[in-house]
Amino acid sequence: MKERAGIQSVEVGFALLRALGDAAGPVMLRDLAKAAGMSAAKAHRYLVSFQRLRLVVQDAASTRYDLGPAALQLGLASLARLDAVKLARERAAALMEEIGHTIALAVWGNHGPTIVHWEESASAVTVNLRLGDVMPLLTSATGRCFAAYAPQEAIAPMLKEEMARALKQQRSDVPRTMAQVRALLEDVRKRGMARVVDTLLPGIVGFCAPVFDSDGHVALGIVALGPTGTFDPEWGGAVDRPLKACAAQLSRDLGHRAE
Template sequence: MSKLVGRPVVVKEDRHFVTALARGLELLACFRSGDKMLGNQELAERSKLPKSTVSRLTYTLTKLGYLQFDDESGKYRLGTATLSLGSAMLSRLDVRQLARPAMQQLADFSHSMVSLGMRDRLSMIYIENCRSQAALTLSLDVGSRIPLVSTAMGRAYLAVAPQGERNDLLARARELDEQGWPVLQESVQRALDEYREFGCCTSIGDWQPGVNAIAIAFRPPDGSTPVSINCGGPAFTLSADFLVQEVRPRLIELVEQLRRAMAT
């Protein structure tokens, strides 16, 4: 997992900001797709918080039902209280229901995976997935996190984000990887130029070697948070030319259909 996925939020000199609450939420965000259980040491490393602080937070979150302690392993798993929050969020995202049929058609056509994602800090989180039944696809599910700056989905989000938000996100990404930033910055700028010219972003082996993807982001007509939609998979089934020549026009049409459906 890239170290650009997620980052503790730091808010300075804000008397309305409740630090203890922020730390508790950051601790919950340490759980990623595929993590069954985490111990206090792992949570401390991921959250960059002192282990003593983590211990108090996990105790409190367990009492409230947001974490569940496993006596045998001495670790924590997410509790049912977090499930209610996530379910409530997903249930109000009409875009998922509207997009699913067209997403499945595109997945079947491209023999790949088509996904919807929303931003969380320096990550994109999958909120819907459609897979082709005819080919090998990526092993990512709803709830999976992918990096913002190195993926097509994340770059598409950056392309439609307000300038101030985009600058802030890129500054935070740079802080996490000063050494690798020049290469990342060049690839992000290329993606932004690509979006302006072609209306989409690509990631050709930038996130993971052998994985190609193309994405478009759009803001729903109600002004809510931008959503990205991508088509991605192994490079041996999704060449760059195929993504641009065949998938891109279909992805653009899919987004236009969504805009029209959500505007009615």
């Protein structure tokens, strides 16, 4: 496909706005120009125009530049129109092709983490999961992922109910105390990913990566699952890495800035 003609100066000037957006705070002209890959004189000419448009402001005392109110208005308008699930659905098929296993999307519903989209691999094994299913917090990768970032006081009753059920069923693969639950969820936060092997379904491995919105809340979880014989269950492996990368990019696209 032939590339359409554009206005090069607009694309060049945008490098300054992007550099300001990536910066931790107001920036000196020389540092801003360096980050944008241009001379200070050239950067200054662009910044004068951006100031007139209120895309950029300059502090009179420090002479440092920062994003202005017009940039904020544009950013807020963009965030208001973002649909996390829509963005994730658009990328689910490509991710499924990359890892070769089924991909699902989950959001927090009225009763817990709920499956809202299913992208099934051609080589997928049959699993007894459907759209609308609510996933358990302790025995599913999806549930552990959401539980790790949810307010603990809000999910405490659900956790206690699941622990009691696991104790009654004499399951040894589920935490039996709140201390064990806290340790499990801390590990999820440390790794940035939840994983279960033969826990929710026999012979099935599941990963779930969180996608964060601009406020730092979990907008959705991206789930990958497959049979233990062909699914790479290792941290940093063939499933973990692309799944984590996809979730991180989605988070950035939703306005999340990792600390």
